[in-house]
Amino acid sequence: MSKQMEQAGVVSHLWLASTIKMLTLRAPVIAQCAEPGQFIHMRVADSYHPLLRRPFSIADADPQAGTISIIYRIVGAGTELLAKVKDGDQVNCLGPLGKAFELNCHKPLLVGGGMGLAPLLFLARRLCPRPVQVISGGRTAAEMVWPALFQPLCENVAITTDDGSVGRRGVTTDLLPKLLTDGQFDRIYACGPRPMLIGVAEITKKFKISCQVSLEEHMACGIGACLACTCSGTDGLRRKICSDGPVFWAEEVLP
Amino acid sequence: MSKQMEQAGVVSHLWLASTIKMLTLRAPVIAQCAEPGQFIHMRVADSYHPLLRRPFSIADADPQAGTISIIYRIVGAGTELLAKVKDGDQVNCLGPLGKAFELNCHKPLLVGGGMGLAPLLFLARRLCPRPVQVISGGRTAAEMVWPALFQPLCENVAITTDDGSVGRRGVTTDLLPKLLTDGQFDRIYACGPRPMLIGVAEITKKFKISCQVSLEEHMACGIGACLACTCSGTDGLRRKICSDGPVFWAEEVLP
């Protein structure tokens, strides 16, 4: 069973930080086939305001319970409307969309910046019981909701913040070289701002460790039809981030 | 104090029939100066969908309590949204707008068709303790919410319905000639569909009884600025229904 349009009921909608919420939806069909790295494309209003759907990574999926979760930051009109959704409301979801992470590894390291940690959370769950380590990067302590979420699933959660308010002051890539030297990792998974992904890809290339990255772009259709989200691969061929990705091998799309 | 923009809190919002609701709002400034025949111009959504305000007659106002009420029928997108408003919500109102009925009479007869009865309800209240009679016309019994509302304020409520399911089968003007012959009325107030108003005006002219009518037109500004709602008076001069009206002397605007 592949992508579907599903009318999903709100199961819970929690504040994780002052601008970050977790939304759990009953969406049995999507929950059944969702894999880590995939996303849902969601209508946040029934009116034409805003007109387009909004993409969110699947941060968790429970096929038994028939539920999926997303974790999102309020950044504009669409997420502001979404934040008002209440228990019992219905949201229209298209999903699961996109290509998932490849899980064929033994000792993975997850590197996430900001909301890029959302798909990695689902990935961590599905990688269990393999030993999972994660580097969780963010701007400041107040947004650092992730360690608590990753802790039950991971061996080790390293933290960096731009302002040093929690964990190490700096960015995720600062920690990478030492971890890769000592850690015997055989796969890196990264999701976050593009400069971070480029940094991660450079370092993993140096260490000859295979690396998958998840990219972001403004999307209209979410299913490969409109070409809003394309980029050039290193082979010169075009890739659609929504349907050829969002997960790519680092060397496929990054310098 | 004249027209104001007031953010009004919902006090109650009741179903009167399957498509008719009564909305009571805390709007102390508007409640203070509202007179029968005036209307409020209301935003039914914060988005651009729908874009424009919606006009509703003031069906009641209580200066002491600082509340006003409207009674409306759900007919399209705007009233459908309005119907979802809940206790505690805020609605943006502009009002009171337009010219009110003149109350200088001794024995008035009120003639209302459909939602045209809404402003007459407020009028009946302000005409008390004068003896008030009303003819309440409508399509069918299921929409005939008015007698119960008018009863406490009126000496007599006559009813007509198009299908005869309650009261007399026919239209309000069918009852007029006999009532005017017997009743010694010195003022007719009419609000309802245009054909009804024309009928009422013809009959009252024959009986030489002064008559005020309330007109309707699609409105944008509601305050006389856009000229969406104008009509020609019998003197050939233009009238703005929103600000020169909606209440006019019958002979001013009807043949």
Place this chain on the structure above:
Amino acid sequence: MNSYNAALAVDIAGIKMKTPVMAASGTFGFGVEYAGLLDLNQIGAVVVKGMTLKPRDGNTGRRIAETPAGMLNAIGLENPGVDRFLKEIFPQLSQYQVPVIVNIAGGTIEEYGELARQLANSGIAGLEINISCPNVKQGGMVFGTDPNSAAAVVGEVKKYAAVPVIAKLSPNVTDIVAMARAVESAGADAISLINTLLGMAIDVHSWRPVLGNIVGGLSGPAVRPIAVRMVWQVAKAVKVPVIGMGGIMTAEDAVEFLLAGASAVAVGTANFINPHAATQIAEGIADYLRQRGLCHVSQLVGQVRI
């Protein structure tokens, strides 16, 4: 209210305004209708409803319709005529300090000239030439879609006008820049745009056009991207100041037009939704400047980074 004056005051072709936010023609009546709701003296300028030589009743039938994030209007230039305007209406409006700009519409080139002549020494602050009204059969948009006709109208008005002349352009053209260049060459002191886009709505229940006039002019947020694009194209191409409008609802929308190259903006449809729109948008622009440490609105004009 007065705190933002220094940062917001602008001079558009000699018309001195307290704020760069004007009220657009046809959406603000003769200003006095709004007097009870806001302080007219805090508006950049009031552009009154399109004025003709003789009184006009306008179009029959339904005159407005809502569309997604927009509205259609087919008022058809209803107005009391220039005589009654000068005798009965202008004296009320001139009690305020706000500059009054009269939007004029003629059926022939000569009528435009005659309107300018009659308004010449009346005390108004400026003339806006409406060569772009989509809702009248004669004149109106006909002059607004051909550069030569547009230039001829502007030239004629300039002969008689004692005040700055603003040419208001129609967006219903292939080449808005050619229109702007034509009116600039003919002597227009400023250019305003956009007027409404010609549109139509059909009632699927009755199978009739929603508007009595069949077609009407589209305004409101729906048209904003088109308006911003045209303002940007025109501002690059002409030297005279540009007054931008089309779907401005918020201070951010207004800033978008200023960045695109407008020296001032006008608020139209927004007045119907929020009667305080013009003053609130001006305050919002003042806040925007303050937050960015800018001391004058001119520091935004045309500053889009290409």
Place this chain on the structure above:
Amino acid sequence: MNSYNAALAVDIAGIKMKTPVMAASGTFGFGVEYAGLLDLNQIGAVVVKGMTLKPRDGNTGRRIAETPAGMLNAIGLENPGVDRFLKEIFPQLSQYQVPVIVNIAGGTIEEYGELARQLANSGIAGLEINISCPNVKQGGMVFGTDPNSAAAVVGEVKKYAAVPVIAKLSPNVTDIVAMARAVESAGADAISLINTLLGMAIDVHSWRPVLGNIVGGLSGPAVRPIAVRMVWQVAKAVKVPVIGMGGIMTAEDAVEFLLAGASAVAVGTANFINPHAATQIAEGIADYLRQRGLCHVSQLVGQVRI
């Protein structure tokens, strides 16, 4: 699903469609992207993304932006080129029974002819000439804003085309009827309209255009009144069938276009919001006919009561 076939089947210039609801170029990929979500065989026709002779990467930077009730796009005709289309993509799509119409875009008149020649015997159901893309520097809209150029392109394509030729018009013109007449005289078998309106959005935080290409094409419900007006004007003026589009989201919107004179409609932006739009709108039209006791969609075409 099949119950509505009889009432909805149409023949547009020889292209036989099960329903009058097509998928608009550029909004439905190559059809196959939607195959998992709906039954492609229940769509009137699939118009594929604008095709050029050589592969194109399209525009750099951000390509879409939301606007009130609309969106701007500046894809810039990214496509794999006609070769790869014929070899790799069309074979997948031709497994379905849905008519495939190829939207073609050239940089020169000769390129249009060459595209028509290469596609001539491929099994496609029709060609749609894109002389209206606002997002490419060369060709595109240039041909779409001048009647003579437009006619020249159509004439050249007709020389090589073995299938019906649809000319797709740009709304960014003063006189849409003149454009329609020109392409009809040049031999177009049908006319589709509207393509997108040229628009722009500026980010008031960064002061940069939101789109990498600076300007882009406006589509969605915001433009519907303009599209309905143009369809009405064109349908009155030409004899060939008109395919109407621009902001159709619901069956009622589609009926508005049919009443205005369109013989079929296309759904664009709506596909992004509701992937089932094209089939649901067709079902909605069938319901509309049934409720009114009409037995065929043609009973609506051009029936607006003026």
